[in-house]
Amino acid sequence: MRILLLEDDKQLGPWIAGGLREEGHVVDHFDDGKDALMAAMGQEFDLLILDRMVPGLDGLAVLKSLRASKNNTPALFLTALGEVDARVEGFEAGGDDYLTKPFAFAELSARVGALGRRREGADVSEPGQTTLRHADLTLDLLARRCERQGQPIELMAKEIKLLEYVMRRPGRLVTRTMLLEQVWDMSFDPTTSVVETHVSRLRAKIDKPFDQALLRTRRGEGYVFGA
Amino acid sequence: MSLVRRWLAQFEWLWRSSTLRLATTLSGIFALGFVIAIFVALTLGQRAIERRVDTTLAVLAQGAVVDQASGDSPALILRALDDLADLPEQFRRAVSRGGGTVELHDDLMRSDLWRVLVAQDSRGQPVMVAVPVEDSADAQELLAKILWTTAAIVIVVALAFGGWAGVLAQRRLARINTTLDLLASGDFSARTGQAKSKDDLDDMSQNLDQTAAELERLVSQTRHLSASIAHDLRTPLARLRAQLEMLPDGDGRSAAIEEARGLSDIFDTIMRVARIEAGQGRDGFEPVLLGALVEELAETFGPVIEDVGKTLTLNLSSSATVHADRAMLVQAMANLIQNALVHGGDQIALFVNGRKMGVVDNGAGVDSAQFAEIIKPMVRLDAARSTQGSGLGLALVRAVADRHSAVLQLEKNDPQGLRVTLNFTDL
Numbered sequence: 001m002r003i004l005l006l007e008d009d010k011q012l013g014p015w016i017a018g019g020l021r022e023e024g025h026v027v028d029h030f031d032d033g034k035d036a037l038m039a040a041m042g043q044e045f046d047l048l049i050l051d052r053m054v055p056g057l058d059g060l061a062v063l064k065s066l067r068a069s070k071n072n073t074p075a076l077f078l079t080a081l082g083e084v085d086a087r088v089e090g091f092e093a094g095g096d097d098y099l100t101k102p103f104a105f106a107e108l109s110a111r112v113g114a115l116g117r118r119r120e121g122a123d124v125s126e127p128g129q130t131t132l133r134h135a136d137l138t139l140d141l142l143a144r145r146c147e148r149q150g151q152p153i154e155l156m157a158k159e160i161k162l163l164e165y166v167m168r169r170p171g172r173l174v175t176r177t178m179l180l181e182q183v184w185d186m187s188f189d190p191t192t193s194v195v196e197t198h199v200s201r202l203r204a205k206i207d208k209p210f211d212q213a214l215l216r217t218r219r220g221e222g223y224v225f226g227a
Numbered sequence: 228m229s230l231v232r233r234w235l236a237q238f239e240w241l242w243r244s245s246t247l248r249l250a251t252t253l254s255g256i257f258a259l260g261f262v263i264a265i266f267v268a269l270t271l272g273q274r275a276i277e278r279r280v281d282t283t284l285a286v287l288a289q290g291a292v293v294d295q296a297s298g299d300s301p302a303l304i305l306r307a308l309d310d311l312a313d314l315p316e317q318f319r320r321a322v323s324r325g326g327g328t329v330e331l332h333d334d335l336m337r338s339d340l341w342r343v344l345v346a347q348d349s350r351g352q353p354v355m356v357a358v359p360v361e362d363s364a365d366a367q368e369l370l371a372k373i374l375w376t377t378a379a380i381v382i383v384v385a386l387a388f389g390g391w392a393g394v395l396a397q398r399r400l401a402r403i404n405t406t407l408d409l410l411a412s413g414d415f416s417a418r419t420g421q422a423k424s425k426d427d428l429d430d431m432s433q434n435l436d437q438t439a440a441e442l443e444r445l446v447s448q449t450r451h452l453s454a455s456i457a458h459d460l461r462t463p464l465a466r467l468r469a470q471l472e473m474l475p476d477g478d479g480r481s482a483a484i485e486e487a488r489g490l491s492d493i494f495d496t497i498m499r500v501a502r503i504e505a506g507q508g509r510d511g512f513e514p515v516l517l518g519a520l521v522e523e524l525a526e527t528f529g530p531v532i533e534d535v536g537k538t539l540t541l542n543l544s545s546s547a548t549v550h551a552d553r554a555m556l557v558q559a560m561a562n563l564i565q566n567a568l569v570h571g572g573d574q575i576a577l578f579v580n581g582r583k584m585g586v587v588d589n590g591a592g593v594d595s596a597q598f599a600e601i602i603k604p605m606v607r608l609d610a611a612r613s614t615q616g617s618g619l620g621l622a623l624v625r626a627v628a629d630r631h632s633a634v635l636q637l638e639k640n641d642p643q644g645l646r647v648t649l650n651f652t653d654l
Contacts, residue, residue, distance in 0.1 A: 009462055015469040053458050080461035081454055085502075101465035102491050104484075105472055158526055184527060187554065188499065189492060190561040192568060197531045220481070 001046040001116045002026045006036040006062065007078065008054040012101075016049070016078075019105045020112065033057025040066055045073050047115050049108075050095075052079035052086070060093050067094035074115040078103075087187065106221040110173040132167040134226050137206060137214060139163055148206055158183065159202045166215060170226035173218060199223060244400070247393020254389050258382040265374045272370070276363050280342045281326065288346035288356045301336050304357040308345070311355060318343060322355050329357070340364050399428050403435060415443035457498055464491050496623060503555065503626040511552050517579045517651075518546025520556060525577055528564050532575055537568070542578040549582060549651040551631050556649075559627040560586065562620040563647050572644055585636075585648035592645045598637040624649070 003020055007013040008031040017029040028045070030036040033056035040048060040062070048066075050059030063075050076097045077090040090098045097111050132139045137148045144160055146153045155163065161183045166174055176195045180186045184194065199215065207213045215225050241247055291305055299305070304314070311319050315335060321327045326344040333339065338359030348354045402419050409417030418439055421432035468487050474480045525541045532539040560577070563586040567575045571588025578585055593601060601621055628635040628649055636648040 009466065011466045012462070012469055015473070080458040080465070086454075100495075101461040102468035102487065103465070104468065156526060185554070186557065186561070188495070188558050188561075190528075190558075191492075191565050192528065192531045192561075193534075194527055194531055197534055198527075201530055 001112075002044070003028070003047045003049060003112070004036060004040055004045045005029045005049045006033060006054055006059055007031065007049070007051045009051075016105075016108065019109070023109060025112070031055070033059065033062050037062045037065055040071065040073070041069065047112060048073050048075040049112070050075060050077055052077060052081055052090075060089060063093050063095060076108075076111055076115055078108075104221075106173070107175050107177060110175045110178060110222060113172055114169065114178070132164065134167055134170055134214065135212070136210075137167075139167055146206070148210055151209075153205050155202070155205065158198060159205070162198055162202055163206070166223065166225035171224065173222050173224055175222035178222070240401075241390075241394065241397060244393045244397035246396035246400075247390060250389025250393050251386065254382065254385040257385055258378075261378045261382065265371075265378055269367070269371050269374070273367060276360075276367065277328065277342065280358065280360060280363070281344050284342065284344040284356045284358060285346045288344070288348050288354050291348050291354075292350060299336070302358060304336075304341075304355070306355045308353050308355060318355070318357065328360070396428065399432070403428075403432055406435060406439070410439055410442065415439060415446050453498065453501055460494055461491070464494070499558075500623050500626045503623070503630050511554075512550050513553060514548045515551045515553050515556060516546060516548050517582070517584045518543050520553070521546075521560070521577045521579050521584060524557065524560050524564065528561070532564075532568060535568070537573045537575060540574070540576045542576055542580075544578075544580045546579045547582045547651070549631070551651070555627045555630065556584075559624045559649065560584070562624050566620050566647075567645075570645075582651040583648050584651075585646065587640050587644060587646040589640065589642075589644040592639055592643055593637065595637075595639055601637070621647075 003025050005013065005017055005020070005027050007016060007029070013029055013031060017027045020027050028039060028043075030039065031054065033054050035056065036050070036054075037057055048063070050062055052059045059077060059079075063077075066073070066075075074096045075094065076099060077095045078099050078101060079086060079090070080101045087098045096115055099108060099111060130141045132141070137146070139146050139160070141160070141164060144155075144157075146155050146160070146163065162179065165179065165182055177189075179195050179199075180189070186194075199217075203213070203215050207215060215223060218224055287303065288305065306314070308322065311322060315329075315331055317329045317331060318341070321329050321343040322345055327342075329341040329343050331339040331341070335341070336359065338361045340359065340361045341357045342360045343355060343357040345353055346356055406417045406419045418436045419432040421429050421436065424430050424433055464487065468484070468491075471480060471484050471487060474483075521541065521543065525539060529539045564575065564577070567586050567588040567590070571590035574589045576587045578587060624647070625635050627633075631649075631651060634648075634650040634652055636646075636650055638646045638648070640646040
């Protein structure tokens with residue numbers, strides 16, 4: 001993927017750029033908002049990673065200008081402003097995701113992956129699709145029914161939501177924070193092991209009775225469903 | 228029915244106006260004074276007329292010689308006292324009292340109202356002299372009518388004017404009140420919008436606007452400051468995190484990352500509390516059904532609680548809908564559940580009862596003398612020092628409660644443990 005990174009911090013910028021390059025992305029790194037805007041206007045990128053508070057032009061203003069000129073490149077805000085209002089501002093400006101500093105690189109990487117796939121429209125299934133299938137697992141969202149190898153599996157409401165979220169992103173890293181935000185609608189960390197507990201319960205239902213595990217833990221990073 | 232109720236409400240609203248009450252009271256006193264004055268004036272006027280007529284009658288009697296032969300003229304009856312037989316009964320009764328006003332059922336010589344006086348004639352003999360006083364009575368009546376009508380008009384006008392002034396003043400005061408309410412609820416852009424000053428109320432409005440503007444400036448400054456603090460603290464935390472992640476794998480690395488994460492969690496919570504406390508208005512507030520919210524929380528946290536060998540029960544007696552920021556309530560309840568999980572016993576219950584929602588546990592509880600203390604930020608009671616937590620949990624719950632005009636209640640649970648209730652009293 002070709003990524004535009006706007007980050008003025010002398011340490012974080014190279015760290016992010018380096019990490020993304022290591023994962024095989026092409027990164028154009030800017031530390032000034034105006035330069036980043038000029039670049040984004042003139043060239044085609046697959047993803048924009050914008051810091052909120054940078055010299056020249058705020059990341060929010062950069063994205064607003066781009067969206068005003070019908071540029072729909074997916075954008076992820078990086079910010080030291082973590083408050084809910086700031087998040088809302090970011091989404092209203094046309095941002096697709098929002099990551100608060102400090103963050104683990106794996107978290108950023110997972111979200112970059114998510115936004116990249118969204119653009120390609122590759123393996124993220126159609127949002128309108130109501131029956132999700134992966135290997136021998138079927139999840140019918142309308143009937144709220146789940147079965148594997150033809151055996152019905154009883155799931156709680158949150159487990160269905162959780163399974164739906166990971167089934168729509170097969171083979172991709174899904175982090176704890178992503179699940180908290182998307183499945184539980186919590187933009188805070190409830191300290192208790194909500195995600196871990198529910199994932200392990202879900203696993204006990206969809207994986208344990210069968211020989212092949214579908215939902216796997218990637219230690220210290222998150223979860224990957226399927227392949 | 229609703230129309231009547233609306234009128235009643237309108238009336239109550241008006242009656243709360245001190246100006247209107249003052250105006251009404253003054254009008255009332257004025258009306259009472261007016262009535263007394265008219266009454267006194269009419270009574271005194273009546274007496275004065277009677278005295279004048281009596282004087283005239285005495286003079287008339289003195290200038291005449293009264294005997295059997297002398298007759299009545301149409302406007303004067305002059306008789307010796309033993310010559311009253313043909314006159315109506317009332318005349319004789321008046322004579323026995325020495326005089327007075329006589330009111331007849333039928334006209335006598337075209338008048339039914341006579342003034343009678345016993346006087347002496349030119350020879351010193353007592354005689355009865357009487358004149359009709361219907362004309363003067365008519366005049367008196369007319370005067371009374373004029374006075375009463377004038378009084379009625381003046382009172383009505385005074386009341387109407389007082390009421391109108393009251394309504395106007397109440398409207399202006401209502402605007403000041405609304406502005407104050409909005410300011411109190413955190414909408415610092417609220418203004419009365421009074422441009423010109425004509426009187427003390429306008430002065431007050433303008434002063435209020437100036438104060439609100441100053442308040443808004445300060446709040447936005449604080450907000451800006453808190454954003455700067457957030458940036459200045461999160462950036463080095465992010466660098467720390469980045470550097471830790473670049474270290475080679477090992478036990479020290481993940482422990483350090485964990486510590487760094489704890490640090491930023493504490494900072495996040497402080498920022499969140501500050502943010503909620505400085506919150507503006509009720510943006511993002513929506514109707515939230517407490518029962519449904521708690522059911523969802525139970526589904527989310529129930530397995531977590533069961534996994535550590537404790538039980539979670541749900542007590543829903545009745546559930547009200549409150550106007551609230553759902554995410555904030557979820558976070559507040561999550562904090563309470565977390566507290567119960569760490570400091571409480573092995574039985575935790577979530578409950579909703581009408582507009583009350585909360586968490587109860589059967590743990591060691593908290594000494595009731597410390598209830599006020601533990602909702603302050605950063606306070607962790609001695610007993611809790613051995614267990615994890617930064618002590619910010621309840622401060623956040625309190626901030627959320629304040630933001631919703633809800634009351635945060637801490638009580639001893641029977642037989643043991645702590646019961647924390649968020650009571651949404653505000654309707």
